[in-house]
Amino acid sequence: MDIVPQLVVNSVIAGSLYALITLGFNLIYGTTKFFNLAHGVFAACGAYTVFWLVKIANLPLNLFVACAIGVICAGFLGWMLDVLVFLPLRKRKASSMVLMVASLGAVTAIQAVLAILFTSQFQTLETGGAGSYAYDVLGAIITETQIIIIVSSVCVVAMLGYIARYTTFGKAVEAVRDDEEIARMVGINTNRIISKVFFIGSAIAGLAGILIGFDTGIEPIMGMNILLKGTIAAIIGGVGSLYGGFLGAFVLGFVENFGIWKISGEWKDAIAFIVLIIFLLVRPQGIIKR
């Protein structure tokens, strides 16, 4: 049974990555009530920004600075998408399905642009051996990058929790999430709040993309697959709920990785969706009811 510690570590790593995507996704869903399918592509944008800065433009930047720029760029692109596409649609009272289809168009186009600019080739962000030094922990191996992933996800959820509870901005977001109409009547500028939410959510996605880039590498289509998993995690955990999404991500990570143990890798994607459907049938509001 010496395989179990490693599976646990693998599950935690996968869960942390899903968590980062789910947190941003949940944030956006909570306030806008539609599935933003373009969320994943901002992960790719963040990763490619860092890629460009470090490997192509070859700027002598500190790695942390490059990553910070990547995160901000991802956030900015998300914000722009809201302002250009989603905001006008919301003003027209478009249904959530219209918004979802529009986001589908956005992701198709943006992914293709990334492929044109950077080719569809697989790349890694790693430069030299830094970050891949592996530690032996209780019978399992984990690399530095992977530790950073786990720590980041915990930090992000803590940060979001703090914002939600202790800042006016956070309370405004809560208000918009509960009822946009009323929030507006009370005087909150809902559109501006939502735009900021898009910025934050997409920035977190960008961070996820960058970390994935260091851990497993980047491709223009990297966003889509992890987004689907993130969506499943969000629903399992309770859509719109901060801690629910966080929890759901880890549930998914564990189910997938332990599933491979017994069932074999080729069914991994199918397993994820079967879990989703079971949850939707049995407990559609997710683990943590909002």
Add this chain to the structure above:
Amino acid sequence: MNTTFKAIIWVVVLGVVAWAGYALLGSQPATPVEEAPVAVPAEPIKIGFMGPLSGDGATYGEPFRNIVELAIAEINAAGGVNGAQLIPIYEDAKCNGKDATAAAQKLTNIDGVKVIIGGFCSSESIGAIPVIEAAQVALLSPGSSTPDLTGKSRFFSRTYPSDATQGKVLADAAFTIKKWKNVVMIQEQIDYPLGIYNAFSSSFEQLGGKKVVKEEFPSTTTDFRSMLTKLKAMKPDALFINTQTSAAAGRILKQVKDLKWKPAIIVNDGTAGDMQIISEHKVTLEGALSAEFGTDPNNTKLQNLLSLYKAKYGTDMPYPSYGQTEYDAVYVIRDALLAVGNDGAKIADWLKTVANWEGASGSITIGADGDRVGGHVLKVIKDGKAELYVAPEAMKTATTTTATTTKQ
């Protein structure tokens, strides 16, 4: 009632238009562009090309296209075929059967070619075969290696050997030389790696090795950690990394390293020929076994090709083991045209008689089953490069090893 009536009219009209158009303008798909002569007239000859020019396979397809372009330019500069210039027509088969069928349809029906160089990916060739058979067009592949294609069609031949030899060579090396009994595999779910698995596992098990346990994955997978963990726990003698896309190979190699696992590794020829992957992961791959369809550094035609490619395209020729067969394929076709003229069936039959044809890839003999005779040799990866394996004993003695009575 009104709509139904209109609908019926619609369908009838469409049908009539299609039929009329087809009858007036269409023709038998196999009508030759010119008469089928024995001596090739001085009119230019169209040569079809099918390869993966976009998508994942483009890393192979682009150089393929470049080499064909280069070779045809050379032939034309030297006077063409009996004075007739060759005109290549490039179609993108996107490394899958559906697009390959469309590409083959276009080449045979619209452009009226009689011979096609391609496909590259095995799925491309498999998809194209029904089309070229119906159109009586010869198909010569310099890269499709699945054992499924052996003897598949009168009209199909290849200058690249079947993976059946690759599987056998690797199995021999694993069992007989390295004395490995337990090999596990991580395999991408596409036809090329699957063909190699079939060839390798049947040879390996026949020799007496344990059943090859494999973890399969669809090409979109990025997280191999748990699959590798599972394989690692089986404490195998060796891990066979059997992928097609270099993204998968790169990720797997990194994740093997991240897990602090240092198994003996076997890779397939696609990965072994991928310079970028090998140099990036040279530490993990040190000592790895592979069976490449090798390149002979002493072959003058090959050396010539390498420098011509660099001069014309500005970069080193990638994947030389395919480049050599691609280059040869063009010249083989030239010789076919010289011998029997621009006739698909005659070219196809002539191709099956190719014997000891000297090219950049060495001496080519194509058997009656369309396969190139001879094939993969065992290689080992040392210091970021694949080299010929120099064994203390020759491998030839391994062929009829009776299975030693081990329990499994």
Add this chain to the structure above:
Amino acid sequence: MAYLIHLAIISSLYAILGISLNLVVGYAGLLSVTHAAFYGIGAYTTALLTLYAGWGFFTSLVCGMAIAGCAACGIAIISGRFKGDYYALVSFGFNIIVFSILLNWQTLTRGPLGIPGIPRPVVLGMPLVQNGHFLLLALALLGVVYMASEWIARSPFGRALKGIREDEEVLRVFGYHVATYKTIICSISAMCAAVAGSLFASYISYIDPSTFTLNESIFILSIIILGGLANMRGSIVGALIFVLLPELLRFVGFPPDIAAQTRQVVYGLILILLMMYRPQGIMGEYAL
């Protein structure tokens, strides 16, 4: 000319797919993104039955329809209780599950190796080897599907569907068994998609799982959104546009890799612009 016939056949296939999806999305208002799964079921059924069991094309067609219809029943029953975007997500899931089955159940489907050498249909003793003849078969089936769909749309059943689309609750109050309606229309839609699948398999003569992915479902959805929801002719127009567009881009002369990506950019922009300025598509009567 022969190439035009090829394009016409492909357009007919996508028109059938579009019309059948329109029944579910345009008339019943269910955002289903799993059509490629039924397409695949039809294709694989025909491939396996005609190649390995030696059955005729039309028999295999009917079998494919039956299997797809049953699968759709099952799926509809499970997903019937979900609305809007949840429904879409569940349908994604089904597509991925069916794709995984096609890819992994290798003893049946040969997995990634695909199934080559599928024979052409034999009509009245004559195998449809000539593409021109095949086109006639495709158009005939398209005609049947079109007329059936129009008939459904204009029938009381169709009106009930539109009612469900506009306001499900009201219809339930009026005593309509909404779930049954949804299940029936999903089955019919799936059966028509299977028809397209059977045609596809015997035309291209080689199939593998990579054709029947989520991306393909999204592509079919895009066709009917462009053409117009709840409008059958619109679906045909949409199919034509999406099939011919790459051919036009081909003449612009991009290198093939860029051309494929440019096409994606164009598709994406079309979707966005449609949603923003004309959500009912070219000829649609209903906006999402």
